[in-house]
Amino acid sequence: MGELKKPLPARNARKTSLKEAGFMTLARGLNLFFACAAALLATTAASGAKADTLTQVVTTIDALNSTAAVVEGRVVDIAFTYDPVEGPRTVATLADVKTHLGTPIRGELKISTLGGPHPNGRRLYIPELPEFHADSTYIVFLTRTDWFYSPVVSSFAFRVENVGSRQILINQQGHAIVGASALGIELSGRPVSAVQNESTTRLERPALLAGAESRATGALSKSDFLTSLSSLAKSAAPRGEFRRSVAPGRTWNITKVAPGDPADVEPNAMPAEQIAPPEGLVCDSVAPEKFVCIDPSAE
Known part of the structure; x- marks a missing residue:
């Protein structure tokens, strides 16, 4: 279980590890990013993010209605694959996966996101898609529909961090979650965690900022966040099947x-x-x- 769809041999699929392709080989500068990312993927901020969900995700209820399972897991490996049909991808492997809501997900979980190194040395980078950092634990909303860009519902992948004596959740932009209601996820005014923008370090675990405990004042604990989700799930319960593999029928470029x-x-x-x-x-x-x-x- 948990294995990605094996590409056909004729596609010359290629896999490299974070250490091998790692962002060390990307020190060629900004020309490593594909200039055509926006054109290839239409608009990922609006249509790209919703392309792998049943409806446009605006509220927490929207997210839950598009979710098969809310899971928690620890990133133990980040690797890169390339396939001429599925495109360059970054694959984060989550271990010790447990399901908090929805369809039980057991064993190791591989999350394949469109974007990463191409064999020609360039890189496809789509900033609207969620990223996973090495040696980090995440709470993730997994979509219940076919997916191509990412199996994550919108950007609902939150990193668990120990701040002071509490475990809190950090969003993709480094802000702490301070509330979770039917209308949406409320965030701290100031970031708690650094954001990795450098190509050589962007998948390493971000450091907490100086004064993180003060910045995280009012943040929900992980357990309080999950309690809020459980309450919301009474009217919008995660359901359906989670597909572990990229949906066929599309070509990345x-x-x-x-x-x-x-x-x-x-x-x-x-x-x-x-x-x-x-x-x-x-x-x-x-x-x-x-x-x-x-x-x-x-x-």
């Missing part, structure tokens, strides 16, 4: 549009390799690696 729709593309998208457009679609090439395709079935 191909955007399908309906006939007549304008193609929102990046004309200077940076190619990674020569590929052929998929069969059955009418495609315009905007770069050796990127196509905008009309899907006849959308008519």
